[in-house]
Amino acid sequence: xxxxxxxxxxxxxxxxxxxxxxxxxxxxxxxxxxxxxxxxxxxxxxxxxxxxxxxxxxxxxxxxxxxxxxxxxxxxxxxxxxxxxxxxxxxxxxxxxxxxxxxxxxxxxxxxxxxxxxxxxxxxxxxxxxxxxxxxxxxxxxxxxxxxxxxxxxxxxxxxxxxxxxxxxxxxxxxxxxxxxxxxxxxxxxxxxxxxxxxxxxxxxxxxxxxxxxxxxxxxxxxxxxxxxxxxxxxxxxxxxxxxxxxxxxxxxxxxxxxxxxxxxxxxxxxxxxxxxxxxxxxxxxxxxxxxxxxxxxxxxxxxxxxxxxxxxxxxxxxxxxxxxxx
Amino acid sequence: xxxxxxxxxxxxxxxxxxxxxxxxxxxxxxxxxxxxxxxxxxxxxxxxxxxxxxxxxxxxxxxxxxxxxxxxxxxxxxxxxxxxxxxxxxxxxxxxxxxxxxxxxxxxxxxxxxxxxxxxxxxxxxxxxxxxxxxxxxxxxxxxxxxxxxxxxxxxxxxxxxxxxxxxxxxxxxxxxxxxxxxxxxxxxxxxxxxxxxxxxxxxxxxxxxxxxxxxxxxxxxxxxxxxxxxxxxxxxxxxxxxxxxxxxxxxxxxxxxxxxxxxxxxxxxxxxxxxxxxxxxxxxxxxxxxxxxxxxxxxxxxxxxxxxxxxxxxxxxxxxxxxxxx
Numbered sequence: 052x053x054x055x056x057x058x059x060x061x062x063x064x065x066x067x068x069x070x071x072x073x074x075x076x077x078x079x080x081x082x083x084x085x086x087x088x089x090x091x092x093x094x095x096x097x098x099x100x101x102x103x104x105x106x107x108x109x110x111x112x113x114x115x116x117x118x119x120x121x122x123x124x125x126x127x128x129x130x131x132x133x134x135x136x137x138x139x140x141x142x143x144x145x146x147x148x149x150x151x152x153x154x155x156x157x158x159x160x161x162x163x164x165x166x167x168x169x170x171x172x173x174x175x176x177x178x179x180x181x182x183x184x185x186x187x188x189x190x191x192x193x194x195x196x197x198x199x200x201x202x203x204x205x206x207x208x209x210x211x212x213x214x215x216x217x218x219x220x221x222x223x224x225x226x227x228x229x230x231x232x233x234x235x236x237x238x239x240x241x242x243x244x245x246x247x248x249x250x251x252x253x254x255x256x257x258x259x260x261x262x263x264x265x266x267x268x269x270x271x272x273x274x275x276x277x278x279x280x281x282x283x284x285x286x287x288x289x290x291x292x293x294x295x296x297x298x299x300x301x302x303x304x305x306x307x308x309x310x311x312x313x314x315x316x317x318x319x320x321x322x323x324x325x326x327x328x329x330x331x332x333x334x335x336x337x338x339x340x341x342x343x344x345x346x347x348x349x350x351x352x353x354x355x356x357x358x359x360x361x362x363x364x365x366x367x368x369x370x371x372x373x374x375x376x377x378x
Numbered sequence: 379x380x381x382x383x384x385x386x387x388x389x390x391x392x393x394x395x396x397x398x399x400x401x402x403x404x405x406x407x408x409x410x411x412x413x414x415x416x417x418x419x420x421x422x423x424x425x426x427x428x429x430x431x432x433x434x435x436x437x438x439x440x441x442x443x444x445x446x447x448x449x450x451x452x453x454x455x456x457x458x459x460x461x462x463x464x465x466x467x468x469x470x471x472x473x474x475x476x477x478x479x480x481x482x483x484x485x486x487x488x489x490x491x492x493x494x495x496x497x498x499x500x501x502x503x504x505x506x507x508x509x510x511x512x513x514x515x516x517x518x519x520x521x522x523x524x525x526x527x528x529x530x531x532x533x534x535x536x537x538x539x540x541x542x543x544x545x546x547x548x549x550x551x552x553x554x555x556x557x558x559x560x561x562x563x564x565x566x567x568x569x570x571x572x573x574x575x576x577x578x579x580x581x582x583x584x585x586x587x588x589x590x591x592x593x594x595x596x597x598x599x600x601x602x603x604x605x606x607x608x609x610x611x612x613x614x615x616x617x618x619x620x621x622x623x624x625x626x627x628x629x630x631x632x633x634x635x636x637x638x639x640x641x642x643x644x645x646x647x648x649x650x651x652x653x654x655x656x657x658x659x660x661x662x663x664x665x666x667x668x669x670x671x672x673x674x675x676x677x678x679x680x681x682x683x684x685x686x687x688x689x690x691x692x693x694x695x696x697x698x699x700x701x702x703x704x705x
Binding site for chain 1: 511594595598613614615616620621622623624625626627629630631633634635636637638639640643
């Protein structure tokens with residue numbers, strides 16, 4: 052099958068390139084891509100700062116939605132023409148993408164593919180980090196930093212679905228209000244001074260069981276201070292800096308756990324296991340509309356650089372996606 | 379029963395004081411103390427830097443050995459006259475001490491009480507931190523910092539007993555050799571420059587599954603660098619400083635876990651549960667002599683300030699204990 056895909060010839064130029072995709076691997080599906088989700092990792096990859104793993108496709112794009120175009124011989128869960136979304140091991144910025152069948156989820160009829168492309172990375176990142184590494188339990192309190200991001204907006208809704216009290220942060224009062232509307236019980240404005248003080252006043256400082264952090268840097272000690280006894284802080288990004296100064300006495304006096312992961316390094320089998328848990332625990336809420344992916348804007352695939360600029364500006368709320376049908 | 383105990387009237391003066399101990403609580407034993415172990419927490423408490431928890435005895439001393447002098451009505455595991463060692467909730471620097479029966483271990487006939495007093499804190503600290511929080515498994519590699527300390531010397535031996543490969547650090551070549559004799563497969567000299575380089579040369583950097591750290595400060599990033607993928611770093615002390623600058627990218631790229639605890643804040647039931655695990659997994663090696671507590675020196679209880687000075691000097695190898703029979 053003929054494929055068109057995006058190649059970044061330099062960090063600031065994107066070209067549409069053609070090639071041919073062979074038959075799918077035994078456990079794979081080939082997807083006719085309608086939409087591809089944009090992630091910060093894509094911007095880093097474009098700039099040469101985050102080379103893909105050796106076994107991954109060099110084409111950018113970590114998640115897609117669309118219809119099944121071909122099936123490997125071991126795949127029985129899907130049929131050609133099914134609407135699905137999927138985590139790809141690279142290769143999403145394209146008209147055709149390859150994914151393992153156990154990394155796919157069936158899209159409900161009511162959900163546009165635009166929205167479906169906003170789900171795989173966010174669902175998997177939040178599930179693995181908050182519920183597996185962070186062991187968030189029903190009735191506990193979780194702080195999801197960055198409630199206006201693709202991950203944050205899904206994370207708040209997933210936490211609620213699993214019976215936790217969700218708190219969040221965002222960078223303006225309008226964004227705080229929007230994150231609250233997604234189900235966060237309290238949202239602090241991280242652009243105002245004294246984040247710890249804001250949570251103290253609201254009665255949450257020292258009472259937060261799990262914190263999902265995308266910022267790092269100077270925020271990490273605030274996280275340690277916000278955490279409850281036996282709290283877990285899960286780090287998935289360092290937008291405010293890689294280096295953090297932390298007080299170890301806080302760690303051992305409160306018996307805190309600081310951990311984190313990057314999805315790209317998660318083994319295939321682990322990803323499949325997480326998808327299975329998501330199918331059981333989260334997918335019913337997607338089907339009945341309790342969890343809604345928030346899409347800020349969709350760009351034609353050829354305008355990927357414009358879309359990346361949009362993400363870099365930080366003006367979006369929710370997810371940015373590419374429409375891959377038009378090339 | 380009449381008790382004599384130590385009171386620090388100022389940080390630099392100790393007095394022997396008398397009082398009377400009533401009947402033991404239902405789940406308690408009263409111990410006629412032969413020896414009490416000295417811990418760094420005692421020095422901090424003496425200096426007013428580490429006040430005991432509200433429900434603890436204000437008398438210093440966290441572990442003792444001796445003979446059972448009286449039993450609470452629910453206690454069936456021990457009889458009056460039995461030789462035991464025990465974790466106390468304070469009150470060890472005394473002729474009589476109180477402990478919960480499920481925080482006691484029976485001493486083998488071959489073991490002097492001097493040695494028995496070196497066990498409870500070290501066993502519990504290593505068990506809870508390395509095996510429970512750090513989840514060290516058989517066949518994995520563990521780095522126990524401070525192989526010449528009371529905790530380090532027991533930790534190396536416990537790791538070996540549980541089938542792990544033990545590595546350590548110490549502050550002189552003689553101490554390194556002594557830690558190796560306890561069973562450490564490799565011991566680096568932490569007073570020499572480039573600790574990371576030493577472990578690299580020996581082939582262990584990046585391959586260590588669990589690290590037990592008593593130092594903190596500038597050592598923490600070295601720990602993160604030494605750790606293997608999915609490594610766990612367990613922090614129980616900050617002798618080199620409470621503030622650590624760490625690279626969060628190391629944490630999430632390697633999926634590390636940084637955690638820690640202080641035994642004093644561990645709930646009574648948790649301690650009892652750990653003692654039960656120690657009885658099952660470690661005590662047989664104590665009875666057959668595979669694990670030997672190392673006692674550096676024993677001081678009469680009245681000379682407690684001299685003993686504390688000895689600990690502060692850092693010249694000891696293994697444990698310092700107090701002889702409480704002579705007052």
